Amino acid sequence: xxKEDWGESMQGTGVSKGLCLAxxxxxxxxxxxxxxxxxxxxxxxxxxLSTAEDxxxxxxxxxxxxxxxxxxxxxAIFEAHCxxxxxxxxxxxxxxxxxxxxxxxxxxxxxxxGHIRIFQGMKNEYxxxxxxxxxxxxxxxxxxxxxxxxxxxxxxxxxxxxxxRDIAPSVTGSMDLAHVAGMVMExxxxxxxxxxxxxxxxxxxxxxxxxxLDYAEDGDVAAVDGESGEVYLNPSEETCxxxxxxxxxxxxxxxxxxxxxxxxxxxxxxxEIKLYGNIGTPGETERAxxxxxxxxxxxxxxxxxxxxxxxxxxxxxYQAYASVLEAMGDAPVIVRTLDIGGDKEVPALGxxxxxxxxxxxxxxxxxxxxxxxxxxxxxxxxxxxxKGNLHIMFPMISSLEELRWAKERVGQCREQLIREGIAVKxxxxxxxxxxxxxxxxxxxxxxxxxxxxxxxTNDLIQYTLAVDRGNDKVSQLYSFYHPSVLRLIxxxxxxxxxxxxxxxxxxxxxxxxxxIPLLIGLGLDEFSMSPGSLLEAREVIPRLDSRECRxxxxxxxxxxxxxxxxxxxxxxxxxxxxxxx
Amino acid sequence: MVRxxxxxxxxxxxxxxxxxxxxxxANQYASKIxxxxxxxxxxxxxxxxxxxxxxxxxGAEVEVVCEGEDEQExxxxxxxxxxxxxxx
Numbered sequence: 001x002x003k004e005d006w007g008e009s010m011q012g013t014g015v016s017k018g019l020c021l022a023x024x025x026x027x028x029x030x031x032x033x034x035x036x037x038x039x040x041x042x043x044x045x046x047x048x049l050s051t052a053e054d055x056x057x058x059x060x061x062x063x064x065x066x067x068x069x070x071x072x073x074x075x076a077i078f079e080a081h082c083x084x085x086x087x088x089x090x091x092x093x094x095x096x097x098x099x100x101x102x103x104x105x106x107x108x109x110x111x112x113x114g115h116i117r118i119f120q121g122m123k124n125e126y127x128x129x130x131x132x133x134x135x136x137x138x139x140x141x142x143x144x145x146x147x148x149x150x151x152x153x154x155x156x157x158x159x160x161x162x163x164x165r166d167i168a169p170s171v172t173g174s175m176d177l178a179h180v181a182g183m184v185m186e187x188x189x190x191x192x193x194x195x196x197x198x199x200x201x202x203x204x205x206x207x208x209x210x211x212x213l214d215y216a217e218d219g220d221v222a223a224v225d226g227e228s229g230e231v232y233l234n235p236s237e238e239t240c241x242x243x244x245x246x247x248x249x250x251x252x253x254x255x256x257x258x259x260x261x262x263x264x265x266x267x268x269x270x271x272e273i274k275l276y277g278n279i280g281t282p283g284e285t286e287r288a289x290x291x292x293x294x295x296x297x298x299x300x301x302x303x304x305x306x307x308x309x310x311x312x313x314x315x316x317x318y319q320a321y322a323s324v325l326e327a328m329g330d331a332p333v334i335v336r337t338l339d340i341g342g343d344k345e346v347p348a349l350g351x352x353x354x355x356x357x358x359x360x361x362x363x364x365x366x367x368x369x370x371x372x373x374x375x376x377x378x379x380x381x382x383x384x385x386x387k388g389n390l391h392i393m394f395p396m397i398s399s400l401e402e403l404r405w406a407k408e409r410v411g412q413c414r415e416q417l418i419r420e421g422i423a424v425k426x427x428x429x430x431x432x433x434x435x436x437x438x439x440x441x442x443x444x445x446x447x448x449x450x451x452x453x454x455x456x457t458n459d460l461i462q463y464t465l466a467v468d469r470g471n472d473k474v475s476q477l478y479s480f481y482h483p484s485v486l487r488l489i490x491x492x493x494x495x496x497x498x499x500x501x502x503x504x505x506x507x508x509x510x511x512x513x514x515x516i517p518l519l520i521g522l523g524l525d526e527f528s529m530s531p532g533s534l535l536e537a538r539e540v541i542p543r544l545d546s547r548e549c550r551x552x553x554x555x556x557x558x559x560x561x562x563x564x565x566x567x568x569x570x571x572x573x574x575x576x577x578x579x580x581x
Numbered sequence: 582m583v584r585x586x587x588x589x590x591x592x593x594x595x596x597x598x599x600x601x602x603x604x605x606x607a608n609q610y611a612s613k614i615x616x617x618x619x620x621x622x623x624x625x626x627x628x629x630x631x632x633x634x635x636x637x638x639x640g641a642e643v644e645v646v647c648e649g650e651d652e653q654e655x656x657x658x659x660x661x662x663x664x665x666x667x668x669x
């Protein structure tokens with residue numbers, strides 16, 4: 001098949017989305033000759049040991065560089081390489097083989113290949129990846145000893161698409177990544193190092209493009225779609241034009257979003273609105289930051305407990321909380337303590353199925369019944385407090401006794417940790433999730449005994465209107481525009497401000513475009529929502545005037561049905577959008 | 582020589598983080614530290630290739646064998662760490 005015959009498009013698996021159009025660099029590694037002459041035991045041994053040490057040093061530098069420029073997870077690959085390069089069970093057998101009369105290159109081949117075969121034979125994906133690490137180390141050692149140069153990609157003159165069979169981590173690690181426009185591989189998979197790296201750095205990448213190395217040459221042009229997995233080699237003028245247009249559009253959209261996300265968010269009359277993110281796992285922190293979250297308004301801690309057969313230990317919890325706190329720096333991180341009940345499958349807890357789980361033993365009630373569950377979490381949180389700006393939030397509080405109990409336990413855990421010689425931050429704000437009508441009604445009394453409120457609208461609506469929104473037959477009755485719900489929100493905010501504490505919201509209503517003007521009018525201090533909703537909220541808020549919003553809130557207080565409220569809010573938002581255009 | 586039996590409770594077995602924790606800890610001691618797993622299979626606890634290559638799973642009973650000047654301390658710390666799940 002000649003170049004013309006296969007058409008211009010080839011199909012692979014897109015593993016990192018994005019588009020690019022650039023010149024090709026083909027990265028090929030020449031085979032390593034194993035038939036060198038033995039230069040004697042002492043000499044071969046010296047060459048091997050000094051090469052291993054050189055590569056160890058280089059890899060350590062690479063690990064440090066990667067940790068700073070890419071991230072901890074990617075750096076761990078190189079740290080593992082370092083451990084292998086200093087492994088006495090690797091060094092000793094190689095030296096023994098050299099002593100038997102083999103060259104260093106041959107000895108390395110035999111010993112490392114033996115280990116590679118063991119790892120390749122394992123079922124576990126993690127272990128199979130270690131075979132790739134060993135392969136990478138083996139080739140580096142042999143090439144260095146033989147003085148075979150690796151194509152140098154550390155300084156690229158212009159943007160390039162790298163086409164290769166598979167790219168070893170040691171190669172990607174030293175690549176001039178700022179100029180890598182895209183990566184195309186014949187081999188590889190979604191979970192290979194290169195794919196992970198490409199996603200982290202948002203470099204378009206396609207793997208599994210069979211046969212591309214037979215055609216691609218340095219200086220060709222490639223257009224890559226990292227989402228669909230299409231690769232065009234020397235595309236027609238028409239395809240090029242289409243790609244250029246798509247790339248320009250993508251870039252504009254991204255720039256606008258990022259610009260928006262980093263600015264402080266203010267209303268037209270200059271009132272700053274705190275926009276925070278809701279996250280469910282530590283891994284989502286980064287996305288929240290990219291979307292411009294200035295804090296975490298809700299870290300759900302349930303991820304630690306779900307789908308596992310034992311209760312997470314203190315250390316494990318500590319690591320998870322610490323990683324979020326560290327990533328957020330001085331910005332507040334509100335961690336909600338365990339919010340779980342009989343409606344969720346938690347094998348580790350062995351909870352009984354209840355007739356009516358939403359009115360049953362859940363969240364703080366469950367923690368009171370199983371105190372150890374609670375104290376383990378609190379200890380982990382207090383230990384992590386030194387890492388950042390921790391706020392602790394208790395869910396499902398329906399009476400002051402519950403709040404007092406929780407605060408008392410936190411106090412006891414703190415004393416205990418200090419007795420054990422563990423540092424705990426002095427002042428850790430403790431607040432409650434306001435999601436039960438009784439608490440909203442008594443907001444002022446609760447505000448006197450805690451440091452902040454966060455309104456959880458999802459449960460507040462369900463408990464106020466007696467509607468299960470998961471039930472199709474009644475879900476149309478579920479609405480945050482219901483005047484009773486709005487009145488409870490108003491009581492809660494007023495109660496908080498009466499006692500001088502801030503009030504936020506972490507339910508879905510906080511990210512609803514129509515609700516935002518009303519919530520600003522009611523004086524809500526902080527809006528926390530899923531990272532994806534933050535960008536939209538940022539577009540709406542600068543068009544609003546907080547004084548006008550206050551008047552809107554007054555007007556709405558007089559309305560009697562959800563439909564009337566929604567209509568008014570909808571009209572107001574439309575008016576604002578038209579004014580903007 | 583100090584020998585002590587212990588059961589691996591790390592959910593993933595001796596892979597990834599738990600393996601890394603064990604190797605780091607073992608390398609802090611001058612003693613020779615070995616892990617006997619299964620029928621006369623003995624591995625070097627200081628070697629990442631040995632520990633990973635042995636593929637020891639959760640629930641396996643192993644024996645930690647320490648020999649050298651700091652064998653008492655090494656055995657105590659390592660057995661304790663394994664019992665605690667190696668920071669999994």
